[in-house]
């Protein structure tokens with residue numbers, strides 16, 4: 001596993017929280033946390049997460065494995081975490097255990113619903129789905145709770161495709177029915193005459209990983225394969241020699257239909273009374289995707305009416321299905337108990353894939369298989385690192401300049417860059433974090449930033465100021481403006497009435513370079529005191545000596561003025577928080593008109 005070490009960054013101290021945080025965006029409380037990893041390169045996309053979370057008494061995080069997971073994955077998990085393998089938990093047992101867990105690993109048999117996230121008390125940081133389908137995880141609730149959901153999207157693709165082909169062939173040749181018949185002492189050669197696959201049209205609905213592998217194999221069997229998938233790239237279909245067609249064309253032309261889409265509100269019951277009526281009489285249907293994509297009662301009716309000649313189902317809307325389920329009992333239906341991913345090879349692969357993703361996420365590494373957060377390529381992330389810190393600190397400064405600290409509704413962020421394709425999602429998340437965290441007890445991270453902003457009625461608009469010049473530096477400056485609020489430091493308000501702060505990265509270190517209309521230059525480390533004064537000699541000395549007497553270490557001083565002997569803003573970087581008394585003394589210096597202390 002290639003990993004790229006990055007030094008832990010100095011970040012503000014913070015009380016321990018059990019929620020994920022991007023605060024120390026590159027470090028976590030768990031061992032070996034301060035590094036990035038590219039352990040899951042298949043998508044080339046990554047996400048950083050960190051935790052400021054508690055762990056068990058052994059100082060290791062606790063991972064609850066709620067369903068059977070391959071040994072190789074368990075071994076990987078145990079190297080890093082305390083692993084609790086508790087299978088077949090009732091919903092109540094899961095809810096009561098979850099508050100003791102930092103991560104949860106499930107397959108399709110465990111419902112990770114809102115109640116689970118609510119019961120976690122904020123400790124649950126990662127849900128790992130050891131497989132593809134995440135329809136058993138409430139993603140909205142996970143996001144609201146700042147919990148990352150990762151899956152293992154690739155390791156069972158071939159197994160599922162092979163099972164689809166196995167069901168297709170078994171259905172066409174009545175393998176399961178004939179097997180049951182002969183075992184019951186019969187020899188029914190005439191009853192189980194099948195149909196051939198060669199030359200028949202197969203419609204693959206959902207042309208993703210599994211669908212395209214099924215298509216490839218079906219072509220090898222001599223079938224004519226068409227596919228419907230509104231989001232599939234045409235090149236993928238062309239490469240396999242498959243024609244992408246509309247849904248109606250696909251179901252109207254097919255002798256066989258194979259389902260391979262995720263279960264979502266849009267795909268729920270997509271085969272129903274109406275769509276069965278559009279199919280060729282005698283069509284045969286395979287479903288190894290999700291039970292819910294087929295209206296099961298409508299399928300029973302279509303089978304009874306002879307519209308559908310046969311079906312082969314690996315998945316059901318309720319699993320396990322009831323004993324008297326009409327489809328399970330139907331003579332023309334072949335069933336398996338959700339075995340698509342169940343090969344030795346796939347289960348070992350899935351276990352490793354999910355263990356690496358969960359451990360990585362707990363360490364604060366880059367997660368390549370996040371399903372509820374934007375993913376940022378590793379190389380982009382590295383480059384943006386100082387700007388990420390700048391973004392959070394500008395948000396933090398801007399909100400502390402608001403009188404009363406709250407009521408922030410409209411924030412405009414401007415990015416000045418020569419890069420037309422600058423990816424700002426991470427920067428926006430960090431600005432959101434900087435704005436929300438000082439005025440609430442919510443922890444904001446890349447998972448929940450946009451959601452949290454929306455919940456709080458915070459509207460963040462983004463503007464790209466396009467600069468000419470070299471593309472070498474990703475960003476020249478970031479400007480954060482808060483509209484429709486009063487400032488506790490009037491000089492931070494621009495002529496148009498917004499609180500405005502601007503910053504840039506110099507030698508890898510974020511700097512505050514503008515407050516309102518005043519240019520300053522102070523590195524964004526420690527904390528800052530801003531004073532507006534009438535520009536005159538001796539001011540730096542006066543303020544400096546007050547801070548010296550109070551034993552506050554000054555790291556930086558910078559004065560920005562409109563003109564000599566007119567108004568100026570002095571920005572003073574301090575390592576320690578001055579006492580209220582010291583700030584009062586600074587405010588009482590005759591030439592100082594206003595001052596404010598800002599914690600970074």
Ligand SMILES: NC(=O)c1ccc[n+]([C@@H]2O[C@H](COP(=O)([O-])OP(=O)(O)OC[C@H]3O[C@@H](n4cnc5c(N)ncnc54)[C@H](O)[C@@H]3O)[C@@H](O)[C@H]2O)c1
Pocket residue numbers: 132133134153156157160205206207208209210211228229230231232260261262263266267288289290314315338339340341342
């Ligand atoms: N039975 C099993 O054990 C088993 C194993 C693996 C996967 N699966 C299931 O198979 C399905 C596909 O898995 P995958 O890995 O190929 O996922 P995938 O994301 O690679 O592919 C899904 C495809 O469905 C397409 N799609 C989305 N909405 C659609 C619609 N309305 N109509 C047509 N296509 C649509 C998507 O564009 C995508 O290309 C999922 O439901 C997954 O849970 C089941």
Ligand SMILES: O=C(O)[C@H](O)COP(=O)(O)O
Pocket residue numbers: 107108109130131132133134156338340341342
């Ligand atoms: O979505 C999947 O990956 C498959 O349905 C496999 O589910 P399982 O992990 O419960 O076998």
